[in-house]
Structure formats: C-alpha cells, structure tokens
Amino acid sequence: MSLQELLTKAYIGGSWRAGRGGTFPVYDPATGEEITRVADCTVEDLDEAIEAASEAYSSWRHTTVKQRATLLHKIQVALLDNKDTIATTLTRENGKPKAEAAGEVMFAASFFEWFAEETRRQYGETIPSAAATKRMITVRQPVGVAAVITPWNFPIAMLARKVSAALAAGCTCVIKPAEDTPLVALAFAKVCESVGVPVGVVNVVPCSRGRVQQIGSRLCESPKVHILSFTGSTAVGKWLYSRCGSTLKKVSLELGGDAPFIVFPSANMDTAIAGTMVCKFRNTGQLDKMVRETVSAGAQVVRGGASQGGLYYAPTLLTGVTPDMALAKNEIFGPVAPIIKFSTEEEVVSLANTTDRGLAGYFYSNDLSQVWRVAEALEVGMVGVNEGLLSTCEAPFGGFKHSGLGKEGSKHGLDEYSNLKYICFGV
Incomplete structure (x- = not known):
C-alpha cells in the first residue's frame, strides 16, 4: 500500500x-x-x-x-x-x-x-x-x-x-x-x-x-x-x-502544561543543556505578545526575541524573569526559555508547584538524596530526572491538577x- x-x-x-x-x-x-x-x-x-x-x-x-x-x-x-x-x-x-x-x-x-x-x-x-x-x-x-x-x-x-x-x-x-x-x-x-x-x-x-x-x-x-x-x-x-x-x-x-525545568548545582551542565533542547525547543507557538509584555515588565532578552517571518519565532533566552510575570505563570508553547534564579531546594520546588497545572517536570541533579526528594515532591504526573525525553509507549503519559x-x-x-x-x- x-x-x-x-x-x-x-x-x-x-x-x-x-x-x-x-x-x-x-x-x-x-x-x-x-x-x-x-x-x-x-x-x-x-x-x-x-x-x-x-x-x-x-x-x-x-x-x-x-x-x-x-x-x-x-x-x-x-x-x-x-x-x-x-x-x-x-x-x-x-x-x-x-x-x-x-x-x-x-x-x-x-x-x-x-x-x-x-x-x-x-x-x-x-x-x-x-x-x-x-x-x-x-x-x-x-x-x-x-x-x-x-x-x-x-x-x-x-x-x-x-x-x-x-x-x-x-x-x-x-x-x-x-x-x-x-x-x-x-x-x-x-x-x-x-x-x-x-x-x-x-x-x-x-x-x-x-x-x-x-x-x-x-x-x-x-x-x-x-x-x-x-x-x-x-x-x-x-x-x-x-x-x-x-x-x-x-x-x-x-x-496544557507549565513544566518546570530545574538545574541544581550538582548537575552536569552539558547533560542539562542537551535535555533543554530536546524537551523545550521542539515545536512552534504563538507568543510574540507575551514576550513583549515580559520585557516591558523588566526581563532582559539575552538572545532571540523576535519573529523570523511567517509563524516562526527565534529561539529566545530571557533573564531577570520573576515568578509574578505572565511568562512564568502561563504555558509558553514556543521556543522561549525564561530563566528564574533560586537559592534553595525548598524554594524552587515551591515555585514549581505554584502552577495549577501538573503535566510534567524536569530537573537535573547528581545528588542521590535530592533526586528522590524532588522527584516525589513535584506535583506533576511525569518527572524527568536527568532526562528530557519522557514519552514512550511503554510508560503512562498524563498529568495532575488542571x-x-x-x-x-x-x-x-x-x-x-x-x-x-x-x-x-x-x-
């Protein structure tokens, strides 16, 4: 056929x-x-x-x-x-x-x-x-x-x-x-x-x-x-x-999801960057207005930040993002990485769980005790630990909350x- x-x-x-x-x-x-x-x-x-x-x-x-x-x-x-x-x-x-x-x-x-x-x-x-x-x-x-x-x-x-x-x-x-x-x-x-x-x-x-x-x-x-x-x-x-x-x-x-991607100090940065690419930069979305609002609120564009013609949007890196900004609270659905700093494990887990969505969460750490604590604490249906690709026919796919x-x-x-x-x- x-x-x-x-x-x-x-x-x-x-x-x-x-x-x-x-x-x-x-x-x-x-x-x-x-x-x-x-x-x-x-x-x-x-x-x-x-x-x-x-x-x-x-x-x-x-x-x-x-x-x-x-x-x-x-x-x-x-x-x-x-x-x-x-x-x-x-x-x-x-x-x-x-x-x-x-x-x-x-x-x-x-x-x-x-x-x-x-x-x-x-x-x-x-x-x-x-x-x-x-x-x-x-x-x-x-x-x-x-x-x-x-x-x-x-x-x-x-x-x-x-x-x-x-x-x-x-x-x-x-x-x-x-x-x-x-x-x-x-x-x-x-x-x-x-x-x-x-x-x-x-x-x-x-x-x-x-x-x-x-x-x-x-x-x-x-x-x-x-x-x-x-x-x-x-x-x-x-x-x-x-x-x-x-x-x-x-x-x-x-x-919809609002998946956190957390990198702890013990993480292998090369592995974390590779994971970022495979799980966060795979499809397109409509987000030009949301990025402009975030920049107006005080965030800085390190790279990207503009449409490339048609429906394509340049991969974008933002720093100075705070948890109260729209970009941090809504599903982006596009190639934009807003960076939010944190000081403690408790702080970042609390921040990750503030959203009413809970599809997936990702984090990178080589601290074994921390791996178990954070994997269990994230209020999501799927967790990637040092891994950005989760979906496979053998594993259950689905989220918590909204x-x-x-x-x-x-x-x-x-x-x-x-x-x-x-x-x-x-x-």
Whole structure:
C-alpha cells in the first residue's frame, strides 16, 4: 500500500465522502500558501460517523484479542512502510522538520505494536471470598464508541496513542482531527482501510474552525459515544468535560502544561543543556505578545526575541524573569526559555508547584538524596530526572491538577477504554 496523493474527503462508515459543509483550506505554515481543501463536515456528517461506529461496535467488541492484535500489527507495518510519505504530509501542514516528522510517524507506529501485544493481556482477577458459597471474579470489557479529538502539534502521534488503545480494548472510533492538520489523520484512515480494518471501526471527520464547537458539543452529548479522549488546551478540555456531564461518559484529558525545568548545582551542565533542547525547543507557538509584555515588565532578552517571518519565532533566552510575570505563570508553547534564579531546594520546588497545572517536570541533579526528594515532591504526573525525553509507549503519559485526567500508553492506557466488571457466582 502506498499513499501517493493527499486525501481530502471524510472517512465515514468505510466510505470516502464530501462534507455537507463544503470544504475548508489547509495551509502550509512555512509559506502561508494553501495546500489543499478538505471536507468540512457538519453535525449531520458526524451523526452518520457515530452511527457507523456504533453499528460496527456490535461486532468489533466480540472479535478475539488475537484478531485485534493481528490488525494492530498490520497498521504498525503500514505506517512504517509509508513513513516518508506521511512525514512529508505532516511537515507540509504542521511545519516541523522532516526528520522530526519521520520520528513522529515511527513513534505513532510503536503504539500499535505495543497495544497489539497488550490487548492479549487484559487480565481479570479471582477474588478470595469470605463466604464458602460464593466465587468472585473480575473481567474487563470495552467501553463502546470512542470520540477522539487530536491536536495540531503531534497530529499522528496523539491520534495513534489514543486509537491504538481504543481498538485494542475493543472500542470503535470517531476521530476529529485538529482543523490545522487533518491530512495525516485522513492518511491514517487510508492505512486502516488498506489493512482491512472493518467498516465503521475507524471514522475520520474533519471540520473547519467555525464548526469545531458544534462538532465538539455533539461528541460530548451523544448517548452513543461512551468515552471522549482529548488532547489540547486546559480551557477547551474544561469546556468538553462540562459538556460530557449530561451523558456521564468516560473522559480522558491530556491538557496544557507549565513544566518546570530545574538545574541544581550538582548537575552536569552539558547533560542539562542537551535535555533543554530536546524537551523545550521542539515545536512552534504563538507568543510574540507575551514576550513583549515580559520585557516591558523588566526581563532582559539575552538572545532571540523576535519573529523570523511567517509563524516562526527565534529561539529566545530571557533573564531577570520573576515568578509574578505572565511568562512564568502561563504555558509558553514556543521556543522561549525564561530563566528564574533560586537559592534553595525548598524554594524552587515551591515555585514549581505554584502552577495549577501538573503535566510534567524536569530537573537535573547528581545528588542521590535530592533526586528522590524532588522527584516525589513535584506535583506533576511525569518527572524527568536527568532526562528530557519522557514519552514512550511503554510508560503512562498524563498529568495532575488542571493538566488532565487519565493515562495514555503503558498497560494503563487500556483502562481508559474498558470497564471493570465484577461477577459473583453462587455455588
């Protein structure tokens, strides 16, 4: 199978369809030029996708774990076989370097390999009974139809991390990709079609920015959707969470972060600098105004500090930043390093924990006792100790506080898409 052309139609119930809302443009962020136009799906299109997923669920849920594992492995292989083509598409609509895009495709494929293996390990348990006349066990069963809303910054990786677990658990999916990056999601749909994923098990419903709220509301409020998984901003995540209350569906949220990066006196500076580069300077963002405000408040620009044309912003180093400045309290989402001095371990840990977010935290130290103290004290879901790259299919990804709910990846990733059922036998 080879992806030779851009796919622009929605994928619903095994068919490639135009959107009832016409089309919307997808732009190259490097040049601002239009790449192509993609199907603009309406609520009516979405309802058909939900119905297709619901119908497919009735049979998909009963497939054996071996059957699901075989298909997930086929998706993994197809992603790798088409790595260069998908990476090119990703670069065109997202703007990240080609090497980074190719790495993201491989990262996406790793989740299908992982959950192909984990689907065969959805173990229940036997519970010792206090009564001689009872036997108690637990089993795991799929939740149902999963709504998957993916972000623009890692458009194939975040899709894969969610969909691989959902399919492995026995759920079907309706995917709403970010309006800036729908093309790789549609390429993924083609991959699924090519390897024989049954009709309706995977559906991709792109839409323009003007329809996002309507589509999001329907996914939250539809009684035929049983779990909503979203990666994106904290503000949007809270809005989706509140809308899901009417149907009491499960919600998995991977939201904004404000990750501290702490360098203690005992740290190896070369290692710390390398870690800074891999975890803090990987994608782009819109932050020109926030940097100007910080400089006006008294910070100094050591390097960078200006746009480089289009949507690109120069890597920027700021000193003289204080904890009360906006840049220190908000998610930057761009290549800016604000430096804040500290004197004691207690001071910097307290500063790191003042934010209402808690996705990840990083620190560098060669003091063994300090390593344990700080790793346990940081109020985040993931901690990198002398390491800047945390995410891998084998480990749980997710945050504390306003950074979200639930875990993705690892053996715990299946829990989001399954229900634990207790069965009591009278004997």
